[in-house]
Amino acid sequence: MKKRVAIIGAGQVAETVHASYYQTREELELAAVCDPNLERANEFARENGFLAAYDDAKTMFQREAIDIVSICTPNRFHFENVMLALQNGAHVMCEKPPAMTPEEAEQMAGEAASRGLVLAYDFHHRFSNEARFLKKEKARLGDIYVTRAQALRRSGVPGWGTFTNKEIQGGGPLIDIGIHMLDVAMYVLGFPKVKRVMAKSFQKIGTKKSMGSFGSWDPLKFTVEDALFGWIEFENGHILELETSFALHMKENRIFNVSFFGDEAGGTLYPAEIFTDNDGDLEMLKAPGFIEEDSHSASMAAFVEKVLFDRGDVATGEEGLIIQRLVAALYESAEKEACVYL
Ligand SMILES: NC(=O)c1ccc[n+]([C@@H]2O[C@H](COP(=O)([O-])OP(=O)(O)OC[C@H]3O[C@@H](n4cnc5c(N)ncnc54)[C@H](O)[C@@H]3O)[C@@H](O)[C@H]2O)c1
Structure with missing residues (x-):
């Protein structure tokens, strides 16, 4: 049936x-x-x-x-x-x-x-071939002590839907796009326990302009942050920096990426690469022969496979809770201008 x-x-x-x-x-x-x-x-x-x-x-x-x-x-x-x-x-x-x-x-x-x-x-980013490659090869990086997650748009305030309305969305770029890079970073790192969180958010462009590359919005009804910069410290002393924006006057139109810095090597998500040096000779390991795969359909496939055949992994309710706690702590820290301990 x-x-x-x-x-x-x-x-x-x-x-x-x-x-x-x-x-x-x-x-x-x-x-x-x-x-x-x-x-x-x-x-x-x-x-x-x-x-x-x-x-x-x-x-x-x-x-x-x-x-x-x-x-x-x-x-x-x-x-x-x-x-x-x-x-x-x-x-x-x-x-x-x-x-x-x-x-x-x-x-x-x-x-x-x-x-x-x-x-x-x-x-869905954690279901990309790139994320899977990094997760599999993570040991090559050694001890990953710094991670940088970025979900930045230059002129990308959403001009459709309810994305600029805090009441309906809960926030701006952090809860909408930053959350994706936060999730894939935490997934590759293996969800280390969080000690404390600091963040600073800004509302500098969304309330001033009404038009961008993604359409128009009402600046008087722009109630979310347009950029947030956060800093997460794990119980093991390692850190994760997060930068996210709907609109930031930067050169690139869009940066969605995670960089991992370990004591043996470093790596990036997009493209999936691992780099180190061998007594001064720079070395690079590229993920082999990627075919452009739609990570959205990989995420949907993982869900359907789990339901139908109880196989594979999905982004679970428990992992979603960890990410939601981090988002809430980042917003709380930005609002209170204080460090939040988890
Ligand atoms: N995973 C991703 O990369 C990704 C991408 C886009 C959107 N999203 C998420 O998907 C959700 C929807 O985004 P969208 O871009 O499709 O928005 P959208 O505005 O295109 O669609 C939302 C739909 O929900 C309907 N709706 C409103 N209130 C409802 C209710 N109480 N019950 C049932 N339906 C209701 C609206 O009429 C509308 O048709 C958001 O949570 C967004 O964060 C995720």
Whole structure:
């Protein structure tokens, strides 16, 4: 029997990532889609081959037997929809960030664990070939004592959706894009225990301008940070620096990368390279013969494989909670202008 899939939140990521992956799996039936905008839900169902459309998730679960749900709503609605899906016995793939607060992320992880259901987050960069290569070859770097994670856009304030609204998103570039590089850095490092966190955030461009490379926004309604710079110290004394922005007057249009600095060698994620010196001769190890792989579909595949065959790894509820705690601590530190101990 085919597993019945539903999507809650019929926006762009639902269409380009979730529906388009589910369509490739013959073990799945595209059962229903839900969006408060019923016209949008109907259009999405028609265009992506879903059997039914709803404007209310509770009604959807009352009428449909659903095995798998993707949560693709704005951040504020992740928690209620993940809980609803789990309580209706469905495995869940939730878009990042997990939720708005660590308390919510903790409840979500607990609910999934107590019901024996898969809860996965779409932290897709860790499913890239590059991240897998670095994870596998990490020992070559020796003791990695400094890590730099960057998710920087030069003129990339999102001009669509609700990404500049703190009430609905929980924050700006940190919770939206910085979180991706934070996750992949922590994944490669093996989720070391965090000791303390410091951060400074800025609102210098989003409230002043109304137009950028990603469209226009209302500067009067720009309530998130437009850049945040953070510093995380682990219990082992090593550090992770994080730089993230929607808009920063830098030369490059976009820098999404993680650099790892060890006492034997260093490495970067994009491209995946490891470099060191041999008594003064510089050496470089490049990841062998990469084929451009879509890390989004690798992340979706990992989730579906876990649900159908209980094999492989996903970005789990527990790991999502660790990342959510870090995001909250970085925001708290920036707000209080103080070091936050975890
Ligand atoms: N993993 C990634 O790289 C990635 C990329 C893009 C977006 N995202 C995440 O996906 C989520 C959605 O982003 P998007 O770009 O698709 O946004 P979007 O604005 O295109 O779509 C959001 C959809 O959710 C619907 N919606 C709003 N409130 C809802 C509710 N209470 N219940 C159900 N549906 C509701 C909206 O009507 C809209 O159709 C966000 O959490 C975002 O952070 C992740």
